[in-house]
Amino acid sequence: MGAMVTSTWVVEQGRALGFDKVGVAPAADLEELALFPAWLERGYAGALDYLRNPKRRDARRLLPDARSVVCCALAYDTHRPRSTEVPLDPERGWISRYAWGDDYHTVLEEKLETLRARMAERAGPGFQAKLYVDTGPVLERVYGKHAGLGWQAKNTCLIDPELGSYFFLGVLVTNLELSPGDPLPDGCGACTLCIEACPTGALVEPYVLDARRCISYLTIELRDAIPVELRQPMGRHVFGCDICQDVCPWNAKSLVTNLPPFQPRALPNHASAPKPVPAPLALSEVEGRLSPAAPAAETLAATVRGDSMAEKDSFLHPRLEWLASLTEEEFREVFRRSPVKRARWRGLLRNTIVAMGNSGNARFRLLLETFAASDDTLLAEHARWALARMEEAQHS
Ligand code: B12
Ligand code: SF4
Ligand code: SF4
Structure with a gap:
């Protein structure tokens, strides 16, 4: 099963659906997954109880036969000023960039559903894939990093050299064995x-x-x-x-x-x-085309x-x-x-x-x-x- 579904094909399909970047991470023991329990123990999750779901520690707990995590990025930056550029106006508040438009879950889920359907058709019987956009117990940025979508930066966001960090993530956890991408080198350097x-x-x-x-x-x-x-x-x-x-x-x-x-x-x-x-x-x-922010x-x-x-x-x-x-x-x-x-x-x-x-x-x-x-x-x-x-x- 799955002989015809390759990483290259999945990336091409994802790009054709309008994702700005697509990559594959292994559903394996990744070092950042091991850091997660200590983060929880330090209380950093606050009232976000859903983060304590043990399934979040490893995608293989979501799909026992999981071999790969297909990670997809969709940019949302627009030609609008940064919050740090706009002078304080005593009349007005500020809503963050990702929430200026429609709910991104729907936008990404539709594309991911189509990608899953295309993969299922090509892979044939036995294909399994679970789809998540933010809402499932998956450490999306950790897999995104290992799929080569960006490095996980000092502000904890995933950054791609061209897209910056203003992009959403969606993932497909699948039982297909796909060759993984290469993580990008950390681009933060000495910056703080x-x-x-x-x-x-x-x-x-x-x-x-x-x-x-x-x-x-x-x-x-x-x-x-x-x-x-x-x-x-x-x-x-x-x-x-x-x-x-x-x-x-x-x-x-x-x-x-x-x-x-x-x-x-x-x-x-x-x-x-x-x-x-x-x-x-x-x-x-x-x-839907990307253009330089100029x-x-x-x-x-x-x-x-x-x-x-x-x-x-x-x-x-x-x-x-x-x-x-x-x-x-x-x-x-x-x-x-x-x-x-x-x-x-x-x-x-x-x-x-x-x-x-x-x-x-x-x-x-x-x-x-x-x-x-x-x-x-x-x-x-x-x-x-x-x-x-x-x-x-x-x-x-
Ligand atoms: C809970 C959550 C939040 C929480 C907690 C954020 C956080 N950093 O954990 C809150 C409400 C604060 C939040 C805020 C935002 N979020 Co949010 N959030 C999530 C959610 C649902 C889970 C994230 C999670 O599991 N956090 C737990 C921590 C521990 O995980 P982590 O940050 O990935 O941690 C890893 C690293 O810290 C690393 N690590 C730990 N210690 C160390 C030490 C060293 C030395 C190193 C190298 C690494 C390292 O390993 C950790 C894993 O164990 C994800 C979706 C998802 N399912 O993944 C979206 C998500 C991360 N959020 C997203 C967005 C857009 C935002 C905001 C920009 C929204 C906004 N404008 O207000 C801000 C950004 C704030 C920020 N600087 O991160 C996007 C990020 C896209 C991107 N390019 O990175 C995601 C992926 C949603 C999506 N599907 O698009 N979010
Ligand atoms: S971590 Fe980032 S998003 Fe959260 S308060 Fe600080 S500057 Fe704002
Ligand atoms: S490049 Fe600088 S500002 Fe950007 S995430 Fe890294 S340390 Fe933070």
Whole structure:
């Protein structure tokens, strides 16, 4: 079985389906898998209980006959400024890059399903493959590294020299014996920019992240109160964080995608005062093609300055007042098929309240006082903190 399915063929098929990079890792004893139990023991997983599933320690626990893990990367960077380039606007929060468009799970799963079907057809009876995009118990980056998709960097992201780190991963764990790719050499060298830039000190040592301190975890995964000492360093982040990737030199020239699902969504009309909307930013003509991240100089200058209403009124830079005013029903409507829905309505409100406090914008006082008086003890406590923080931010 499987004689006609080779790594080269799988890579070709995956590329033809639109993946930007495809490789094969062995389902074997990989040294990074052995590091995982110690990471868990140090408590770095916080409330992410699903990470403790013993199956996550080895793909062979998911599929006993597993021989290979096909790893696929899909780029999501777009011609938009980095969070570290956009000046702090006391009116607005920040949503991280990966969540500006539609939910990536669906986009990758569709492609992987097709790849699995093509492999099944070619391999014939006996073929087995399990498909995961983020949601299964697989250490995707470890396999991605051994498939040659990139090196696992000091910020713990997988980086490819051309794609940078703004790409998603999806994997097929299969019983086919495919020849594995070669891991890329580590490209971090003596650089420590990400570690220095992380506002919460989540990168506790090079290549190791304490999820409990990561803004991405705090704003997306944590359901309870945000530890008080981490609220100020969260700044204006209302969903996720890109700082350790935005400062990375490997993302300075990363390739961008113009796959429609990954373009920043426009906000509904009521999210902003009606303003004339300028022509959309120039993107390369071919759908889904990657093009170097080099928009016209004046376009980039406009977006970096935040002049363009098209930018301001898309998901990347939402008005805090608007976020705080969303009802649960509106939240569900606005963030339908968006990664942001994972934070849940109450989580997004909690994050918005923290960002309002950090903004020092006195206009938010009344709104924060309303939250502080609400029956929801979580939101009320964060609002009291935000009111105190606002005073402090105004005088600093
Ligand atoms: C849980 C999780 C999180 C958690 C924890 C992150 C983390 N670094 O572990 C939180 C919520 C914080 C998070 C944040 C983000 N995530 Co996330 N996340 C995951 C998930 C579901 C599991 C990751 C996991 O198992 N972590 C456990 C740790 C231990 O694993 P690891 O980081 O791979 O750890 C290895 C290394 O640290 C290494 N190691 C350990 N010690 C040492 C020591 C040395 C010296 C060396 C060399 C190596 C080394 O071995 C470890 C394995 O044992 C994966 C999907 C998946 N199923 O894999 C997505 C995933 C990793 N996330 C992804 C993304 C996009 C993000 C964010 C960018 C989202 C955002 N903008 O907010 C941030 C990035 C933050 C960051 N710097 O990593 C992508 C990453 C793509 C890429 N190019 O790397 C993934 C792969 C999802 C996907 N399918 O595309 N995420
Ligand atoms: S995502 Fe943000 S908080 Fe998390 S490690 Fe990177 S810089 Fe730090
Ligand atoms: S900022 Fe520097 S150390 Fe961090 S991931 Fe990028 S190259 Fe590696």
